[in-house]
Amino acid sequence: MKNKFWIFITIALFVSACQQADYFEDLDPETGSFVEDDPNSNDTDNDHSSNDHDHGNDGEAVLTTYRINGDNIDKIKDHSIAPKYQIFQQDYAKHLAMWELVTRLLPYEFRGRLVEFEVFHGENELLGYVAPINDGDLSRWKFALAIDAANNLEQIDFKDFFTYVVIHEYGHVLTLNEGEIKTDYSNCNTFETQEGCPTTNSFIYQNFQIGWADIYEEFQQLNEGELHGFYEKYRERFSSDYAATNPGEDVAEVFAFFITTEEAPRGNTIADQKIKAMYNRPYLVDLRNKIRQDPTVRALKAGSWLQNPLRKQFKIGKHQHLGT
Ligand SMILES: [Zn+2]
Numbered sequence: 001m002k003n004k005f006w007i008f009i010t011i012a013l014f015v016s017a018c019q020q021a022d023y024f025e026d027l028d029p030e031t032g033s034f035v036e037d038d039p040n041s042n043d044t045d046n047d048h049s050s051n052d053h054d055h056g057n058d059g060e061a062v063l064t065t066y067r068i069n070g071d072n073i074d075k076i077k078d079h080s081i082a083p084k085y086q087i088f089q090q091d092y093a094k095h096l097a098m099w100e101l102v103t104r105l106l107p108y109e110f111r112g113r114l115v116e117f118e119v120f121h122g123e124n125e126l127l128g129y130v131a132p133i134n135d136g137d138l139s140r141w142k143f144a145l146a147i148d149a150a151n152n153l154e155q156i157d158f159k160d161f162f163t164y165v166v167i168h169e170y171g172h173v174l175t176l177n178e179g180e181i182k183t184d185y186s187n188c189n190t191f192e193t194q195e196g197c198p199t200t201n202s203f204i205y206q207n208f209q210i211g212w213a214d215i216y217e218e219f220q221q222l223n224e225g226e227l228h229g230f231y232e233k234y235r236e237r238f239s240s241d242y243a244a245t246n247p248g249e250d251v252a253e254v255f256a257f258f259i260t261t262e263e264a265p266r267g268n269t270i271a272d273q274k275i276k277a278m279y280n281r282p283y284l285v286d287l288r289n290k291i292r293q294d295p296t297v298r299a300l301k302a303g304s305w306l307q308n309p310l311r312k313q314f315k316i317g318k319h320q321h322l323g324t
Helices: 002-023 083-089 092-105 161-176 203-211 216-220 224-233 247-260 270-278 282-291 309-313
Strands: 061-069 072-078 114-121 128-134 137-146
Touching: 061 083, 061 092, 061 137, 072 092, 083 114, 092 114, 092 137, 092 161, 128 161, 137 161, 161 203, 161 247, 203 247, 203 270, 247 270, 247 282, 270 282
Parallel strands: 114 137
Antiparallel strands: 061 072, 061 114, 128 137
């Protein structure tokens, strides 16, 4: 099983290799971060003109924003959209099914920081994003998912790419929240992210110490075109190609593997060490156990979302969240 798992990864990485250039197109060479292009953060996209639509730079369209109220969602607004997206905006049953999958997947007590749920059309490129509701406040988050990536919503299925997307995006909220990152950069003795300074006990800094500290200076000097070479050079450090994007994406990928893999890695590569380190965190182990408590979930093949055809169809690198 273990070997089979890694074969899947190898195949998936090979298949996705040709997409690397696209993955890294939006990378800010100075920060190593993806350039923020939250569709709602662009003031030119507001409602002042009837000709303006709520879309991002790459064509994805924000459809509907909901306020999260426990296990329920209440619509805040339908966004201004191009006519071709109306069928997706009006499919409220699908919106609700997407949210219900989130509630089945993520235990209630771990969803306290999720304040808004947003449905968008990702134009077969963007799968999901998270972003703080307000700048400078990492305690309240928007959680957004692409309706065109959502299929097979009937059950939690680790073979389904959408399940992986939910876990990966939640991994950002888990590792970038106010308990993990201090927005004050003064006296930062870890490393600086776009969100702020990770605490010494943070998940992202733990991950950084295992696999980034000794190569971070080299990483920071890369230009866009050199990032794929960086991944190839250090690939035994990373669970996926996308993980090499920056420390924020890496810890989200490590979290996704930690959750979706049946057991801890038996190897001792740096990539293995990162995942194994999460088993030493009782909070994460508790979350993992709760996500996987359903027997049908436990029986699913680990990390098999990597073989999902959607991985070829979508670029997973286009997340819209601050700093990663
Ligand atoms: Zn991400």
